[in-house]
Amino acid sequence: MDSISAQEQTVAVLKKTIESQNLPHMLFYGPPGTGKTSTILALSRELYGPKLMKSRVLELNASDERGIQVVREKVKNFARTAVSNRTKEAGDYPCPPYKIVILDEADLMTQDAQSALRRVIETYSKVTRFCLICNYVSRIIEPLASRCAKFRFKPLDISNTISRLKMICEQEDVNYSSQTLEELATLSEGDLRKAIMYLQSASKLHKKEMITTESIREITGVVPDDMINSLIESAKSKKNEIQLEEEVAKVMCSGFSAVQILSQIQDQILADYQINETQKARIGEFIGQFDKYLADGTDEHLVITNLIKIISVEC
Ligand SMILES: Nc1ncnc2c1ncn2[C@@H]1O[C@H](COP(=O)(O)OP(=O)(O)O)[C@@H](O)[C@H]1O
Ligand SMILES: [Mg+2]
Incomplete structure (x- = not known):
């Protein structure tokens, strides 16, 4: 979780909850490419370690069927089975006695499915924590939102985006100038995923040569x-x-x-x-x-x- 940039407040609060091991239900919201999915995956990893994570965390996103039927069956079945206390497998990880269900892009779930989820969350909150992730918090029905601790993810500002891109360039041996990174950061409008994708295309285009601002504008589809x-x-x-x-x-x-x-x-x-x-x-x-x-x-x-x-x- 230390490598998440720009979301200092959110990360600080989440770290505190890891220490106390008492995770609330969570609702992450904010524009795309700001680290929501990465953060919950990092958090799960720090709680359970890479091995146990597979059995303790259920991740469903918009590409999975998530109608009311799935909430009633798959989510419920996963949520209701209790987990045993710490086993040897847990190693050095805290491995708290509950599981995590991640519902990515929850704002695309139907109203009915969200309503069904409400009961599931309530009934199994002893053994399962839910993390809902969405772009538009207003599309989550109120009774569901009010059961969760809300975390807002801000769009990354220019300087944070630049320092992240710089780090990637250095580790991947990409030839860049500070001007190109600034152009990239401006054009990606706080969406780090977009910025990284553009950088990747540009570096493919230029191989080992210096990436130019013109090619950045070309790749991003900006009209001259x-x-x-x-x-x-x-x-x-x-x-x-x-x-x-x-x-x-x-x-x-x-x-x-x-x-x-x-x-x-x-x-x-x-x-x-x-x-x-x-x-x-x-x-x-x-x-x-x-x-x-x-x-x-x-x-x-x-x-x-x-x-x-x-x-x-x-x-
Ligand atoms: N705050 C951040 N810190 C570090 N990397 C980030 C951050 N936000 C986005 N990224 C990068 O962008 C990619 C997409 O982020 P993701 O967590 O999937 O965004 P979201 O779920 O908010 O749309 C990640 O793989 C990561 O490389
Ligand atoms: Mg995501």
Whole structure:
């Protein structure tokens, strides 16, 4: 657990509970890639050791069937059998007399399954502790959440992400510059898993050479700034519809994702001093609406074309 970075408070509290060996039911929540799954696995390992962990810990995530039937059978069966006291196998590990059930991505469980879980948690809390993990704490039904000690996992800040990436680069012999790591940390927005994945792709691309910021931007799918600029500029300069459509087609045919384009257009618009506050607010409203369209599966090309035309009318 010592190698978990940035979640000092959570780790400190969890360590205290390991010492007292009295683990509460837990609810870990926070954005992806902040160490939730790693933390509970590390904690289980420190409690039981690698050998006993297999029999003492049940881990179910979203890819496992977790409907009400599974809660009633699999989880219940695992939860209800008591464990014997310390055996020789425990070795130096504390090995407390209860088991742990980890329900990863619990916010994807149905309401019914969550309700069924409520009874199971209550009935077997003497012999089993539950750890629910989720991204959105509001999707866990209240009676379930109130039975757990809640731990919030924060997105990693830039400096924590950088120091983690630096450590990986040094151990894996990756040729990096501090500028690339900073770019990586900014683009991954507090998601360490994403940052590590990008770093891995970049190092594959460059083999033993120095990783460049350009390739980082390429890998992460960021649209080059001048492309976005020229889109907005042509909208502002009131080119005719056909010309605007051509501009949009140029960007879309380079294969960038519309969600990415939308978010970069928003950043540019907000930073543009030639556009006044009212115009920004109006365009912002459309961007929000279009983001929803994209989430619902509307054609990407249409959405971006529409947005550019709106900017052209508004500005
Ligand atoms: N706080 C952290 N400290 C160290 N490594 C982390 C941290 N958060 C994420 N990671 C790294 O990212 C990967 C994914 O983390 P994970 O625990 O699965 O995130 P989550 O479950 O919160 O989405 C881990 O394998 C680990 O390498
Ligand atoms: Mg996880």
